[in-house]
Amino acid sequence: xxxxxxxxxxxxKASTIKKYLGKDFIVKSSKGHIRDLKKGQFxxxxxxxxIVADAGKTDSAQKLVEVIGVDPYRDWQAxxxxxxxxxxxxxxxxxxxxxxxxxxxxxxxxxEGEAIAWHLQEVLxxxxxRFRRVVFNEITKNAITSAFAAxxxxxxxxxxxxxxxxxxxxxxxxxxxxxxxxxVANRLSGGRVQSVAVRLVVEREREIRxxxxxxxxxxxxxxxxxxxxxxxxxxxxxxxxxxxVVKYRGEDCSLETKEEAEALxxxxxxxxxxxxxxxxxxxxxxxxxxxxxxxxxxxxxxxxGFNVRKTMRLAQNLYEAGYISYMRTDSTNLSEEAVSxxxxxxxxxxxxxxxxxxxxxxxxxxxxxxEAHEAIRPTDVRFTPQELQAKDNDQRRLYELIWRxxxxxxxxxxxxxxxxxxxxxxxxxxxxxxxxxxxxxxxxVYPSTSKGDETQELPEFQVxxxxxRHSLEKKQRFTKPPAxxxxxxxxxxxxxxxxxxxxxxxxxxxxIQERGYVSLRNKRFSAERxxxxxxxxxxxxxxxxxxxxxxxxxxxELDRISLGEKQxxxxxxxxxxxxxxxxxxAADFETGMRxxxxxxxxxxxxxxxxxxxxxxxxxGVFLGCSGYSLPKDQRCEQTLSLxxxxxxxxxVDEETEGRELKQKTRCESCATPMNEYLIDESxxxxxxxxxxxxxxxxxxxxxxxxxxDGPIVECDKCAANMQLKEGRFGKYFACTNQxxxxxxxxxRGGKVAxxxxxxxxxxxxxxxxxxxxxxxxxxxxGLFLAASKFxxxxxxxxxxxxxxxxxxNELDPKFKYLLEAPTEDPEGNPTMVRYSRKLExxxxxxxxxxxxxxxxxxxGVWIAEPPPKVEGLESKS
Numbered sequence: 001x002x003x004x005x006x007x008x009x010x011x012x013k014a015s016t017i018k019k020y021l022g023k024d025f026i027v028k029s030s031k032g033h034i035r036d037l038k039k040g041q042f043x044x045x046x047x048x049x050x051i052v053a054d055a056g057k058t059d060s061a062q063k064l065v066e067v068i069g070v071d072p073y074r075d076w077q078a079x080x081x082x083x084x085x086x087x088x089x090x091x092x093x094x095x096x097x098x099x100x101x102x103x104x105x106x107x108x109x110x111x112e113g114e115a116i117a118w119h120l121q122e123v124l125x126x127x128x129x130r131f132r133r134v135v136f137n138e139i140t141k142n143a144i145t146s147a148f149a150a151x152x153x154x155x156x157x158x159x160x161x162x163x164x165x166x167x168x169x170x171x172x173x174x175x176x177x178x179x180x181x182x183x184v185a186n187r188l189s190g191g192r193v194q195s196v197a198v199r200l201v202v203e204r205e206r207e208i209r210x211x212x213x214x215x216x217x218x219x220x221x222x223x224x225x226x227x228x229x230x231x232x233x234x235x236x237x238x239x240x241x242x243x244x245v246v247k248y249r250g251e252d253c254s255l256e257t258k259e260e261a262e263a264l265x266x267x268x269x270x271x272x273x274x275x276x277x278x279x280x281x282x283x284x285x286x287x288x289x290x291x292x293x294x295x296x297x298x299x300x301x302x303x304x305g306f307n308v309r310k311t312m313r314l315a316q317n318l319y320e321a322g323y324i325s326y327m328r329t330d331s332t333n334l335s336e337e338a339v340s341x342x343x344x345x346x347x348x349x350x351x352x353x354x355x356x357x358x359x360x361x362x363x364x365x366x367x368x369x370x371e372a373h374e375a376i377r378p379t380d381v382r383f384t385p386q387e388l389q390a391k392d393n394d395q396r397r398l399y400e401l402i403w404r405x406x407x408x409x410x411x412x413x414x415x416x417x418x419x420x421x422x423x424x425x426x427x428x429x430x431x432x433x434x435x436x437x438x439x440x441x442x443x444x445v446y447p448s449t450s451k452g453d454e455t456q457e458l459p460e461f462q463v464x465x466x467x468x469r470h471s472l473e474k475k476q477r478f479t480k481p482p483a484x485x486x487x488x489x490x491x492x493x494x495x496x497x498x499x500x501x502x503x504x505x506x507x508x509x510x511x512i513q514e515r516g517y518v519s520l521r522n523k524r525f526s527a528e529r530x531x532x533x534x535x536x537x538x539x540x541x542x543x544x545x546x547x548x549x550x551x552x553x554x555x556x557e558l559d560r561i562s563l564g565e566k567q568x569x570x571x572x573x574x575x576x577x578x579x580x581x582x583x584x585x586a587a588d589f590e591t592g593m594r595x596x597x598x599x600x601x602x603x604x605x606x607x608x609x610x611x612x613x614x615x616x617x618x619x620g621v622f623l624g625c626s627g628y629s630l631p632k633d634q635r636c637e638q639t640l641s642l643x644x645x646x647x648x649x650x651x652v653d654e655e656t657e658g659r660e661l662k663q664k665t666r667c668e669s670c671a672t673p674m675n676e677y678l679i680d681e682s683x684x685x686x687x688x689x690x691x692x693x694x695x696x697x698x699x700x701x702x703x704x705x706x707x708x709d710g711p712i713v714e715c716d717k718c719a720a721n722m723q724l725k726e727g728r729f730g731k732y733f734a735c736t737n738q739x740x741x742x743x744x745x746x747x748r749g750g751k752v753a754x755x756x757x758x759x760x761x762x763x764x765x766x767x768x769x770x771x772x773x774x775x776x777x778x779x780x781x782g783l784f785l786a787a788s789k790f791x792x793x794x795x796x797x798x799x800x801x802x803x804x805x806x807x808x809n810e811l812d813p814k815f816k817y818l819l820e821a822p823t824e825d826p827e828g829n830p831t832m833v834r835y836s837r838k839l840e841x842x843x844x845x846x847x848x849x850x851x852x853x854x855x856x857x858x859x860g861v862w863i864a865e866p867p868p869k870v871e872g873l874e875s876k877s
Contacts (some may be wrong), residue, residue, distance in 0.1 A: 002101040003099070004025050005102070005104065006103075007104070010029055011029045017144060020145065032116075038081050040170070041066060045181070048067065048178055072167075085795050088768075093120070100130075103132070105117035108328075109326055112162060114158040118156070133152045138326065139322040140322055160561055161562035164568045165558055168575060169192050183537065183595050187617075187618045189515055196499055199546055201517075204527075206532075211481035213478050213481065217258065217474055217475065218244065220473040221423075222471045223468060226466060253428075268428055273423050276463070278462070280417050286360075290332055290377050291402060291406075293328050293376070297487070299405070323378065325377050330364070330501065333362075335374055339359045341382075385404075412441045418434075419433065486523055487525075500555070512531075533596055540594065541592070542586070598613035599694050601685075605625040607636055608625065668697075669688065669695040674695070675687050678703055681702065683703075684699040718740040722736065756777075756779070759777045761775055776807070781835040782833070784796055784797070784799065804833070818844075821862055829847070
């Protein structure tokens with residue numbers, strides 16, 4: 001009997017699993033998806049509308065499948081193709097499969113993993129009986145052994161659920177995108193779930209904008225105890241306690257003006273402070289459940305400052321190295337073995353009072369959670385965070401967070417004594433609250449993050465005791481508008497509403513930012529004007545698409561498909577029939593979706609003296625000449641950039657937001673706050689934040705344009721200054737010369753990326769499976785080959801050393817040393833140019849199956865040696 005082939009998604013996962021399987025198994029990686037829907041074709045809205053309108057009646061359906069890659073009118077037949085750059089991976093897997101007796105598909109346990117397994121089985125072909133499906137919640141010896149002892153087959157219900165989601169997203173995206181481009185602005189796109197996520201941010205933006213900010217004042221008295229009844233801060237200064245005035249003459253103390261506050265401070269200063277009551281109440285705080293995907297993202301954001309993408313990348317690394325269980329889950333369930341191990345660990349490391357008499361059980365709160373999955377937990381609770389050998393300290397920090405939450409979830413509650421002291425001062429009543437820890441319980445392992453006056457420890461004040469006034473304070477406050485979403489709180493809201501699943505949260509959060517519909521400022525989301533416009537247009541024309549409940553119900557339907565309770569084509573047909581009709585109506589040139597009409601201003605074009613229009617595009621708000629729509633011989637294409645004035649905040653909270661909102665200029669037409677933009681050093685433009693209002697105001701004065709005081713580097717293209725800016729994808733340097741579009745990325749650690757070499761056209765190097773050729777480009781990770789028709793074709797690969805030689809004269813001088821690199825390894829295998837992030841240098845490498853050979857350029861010569869270890873974790877033995 002020959003060897004068996006095991007296929008997983010990632011090389012890291014492959015290297016970990018390989019340790020637990022014997023010599024009869026060959027483990028290879030597919031490096032993610034190998035096959036996807038055929039790439040769609042961009043056509044005009046008019047053409048697409050005609051095709052969709054006729055698709056059910058004529059052979060236009062064939063045109064639709066060519067455009068979209070799937071045919072909604074022919075039982076959802078799909079055209080699949082190998083993913084760009086994966087042909088060699090597929091060839092290697094096909095060769096390995098042809099030499100293997102059995103093929104084990106060991107991709108992830110979620111629907112996406114099931115779909116990858118199915119695609120692998122379809123592409124590799126051959127006798128279907130030789131394929132086995134194995135799934136495991138953790139990469140440990142026991143889990144791997146158990147999974148391979150009881151293999152199954154690909155679950156087609158789960159595959160169909162993934163296909164249904166993919167098909168829906170494809171048809172919605174491919175039909176909404178040209179509609180939005182034609183009706184609203186270029187470079188826009190629409191999506192089924194992300195559009196609903198944008199709506200959440202837009203509606204929160206409008207709640208904040210409509211909020212009635214009111215000023216109010218609070219009064220505080222800092223009081224001390226008489227004599228030596230209390231500890232002192234120093235030998236001479238007694239401890240003070242901050243009491244708040246809550247009532248005046250029996251009514252709530254509500255002060256609207258500074259004058260009112262000052263009058264009461266004056267009155268309060270003449271009173272005597274007597275303790276009126278002292279209450280103690282025992283309370284308990286129970287541990288939180290172990291992490292789900294969303295709660296991990298929230299805790300990592302709050303406690304570690306990680307964004308959701310970073311959290312999931314680190315969690316993926318930990319999972320693939322065998323340290324934690326599967327990280328995409330919406331269940332708080334734990335296996336009996338995991339609970340037993342946690343309790344055993346606690347019994348051997350902590351006193352009995354920290355271990356409850358029976359295990360703690362948790363009810364999953366997420367709508368439509370998959371109870372068969374487990375929560376995120378360490379694979380071995382005995383492996384403490386201190387023992388984790390991680391090159392990246394953030395991986396260790398995330399593991400520690402997961403480990404502590406898991407251990408704490410099986411501990412006893414923390415016990416407190418809540419203390420409330422009331423003081424009477426003539427017509428005033430003051431109050432102070434505190435809390436004393438009686439027993440730390442689970443917080444010994446998972447400390448609370450609460451930091452407030454009510455967590456302070458207070459002495460036992462005596463009723464009738466007189467307190468001395470140390471000082472009085474009046475504090476101006478503002479009512480708080482609703483809080484903006486952070487990445488983590490937006491995920492929590494999506495989960496609460498049943499929108500999306502653990503595997504889709506990161507793509508949703510990433511996509512809405514990349515499209516320019518929302519922006520992240522001070523780690524809080526703001527809706528961009530274009531995001532509001534698109535949301536309004538979609539709500540007007542695709543009500544169902546934008547309904548929260550409708551989107552959540554679709555998630556439930558996908559769940560039912562995965563359980564075999566629903567026919568996937570029936571679900572898709574029911575959704576698409578309504579969507580297609582709405583699309584045809586919205587795409588009508590005359591009566592369809594409202595256009596994104598500009599606002600006519602009274603600012604004159606510096607080129608032709610016509611009026612400038614205030615326009616909104618995917619890149620922001622700008623001024624464009626009204627002469628742009630004239631015939632070509634009369635057309636004026638003059639535009640003026642507008643610099644948004646964004647308040648720089650030292651701190652981020654709702655009260656600060658309210659204070660700024662109260663100070664904003666209001667639109668004379670609709671009273672909505674106005675956004676501010678600088679045209680130049682002498683003109684400021686106010687534009688009503690309500691996208692349906694035409695209100696604007698021009699203010700003339702003296703302004704500091706941009707107010708730039710950051711670092712400056714010299715442009716390598718034109719020698720002008722480059723300034724640090726912040727865009728959708730992070731910080732970068734941009735040339736101040738408007739005729740020069742040069743930019744340079746700001747790398748980790750604050751380094752400026754080196755100047756990029758000019759691209760080199762290589763027509764002799766054809767792309768794999770598409771009609772295109774490669775261009776040699778210089779990126780953040782050194783040289784690479786990319787399709788010349790990017791972004792239409794996204795195929796990339798590493799260049800071979802020998803492919804550089806014909807272009808020696810075109811190669812940038814900084815890469816000339818690569819021309820001296822060996823073109824083959826000692827076995828005759830061709831070498832390719834790679835980049836080491838750890839060493840921050842190019843090197844050459846060859847690969848022949850499991851064998852790898854590398855050479856590095858040192859002191860002017862190429863030296864062969866083992867390649868550097870990949871950044872990240874060593875897998876767990």
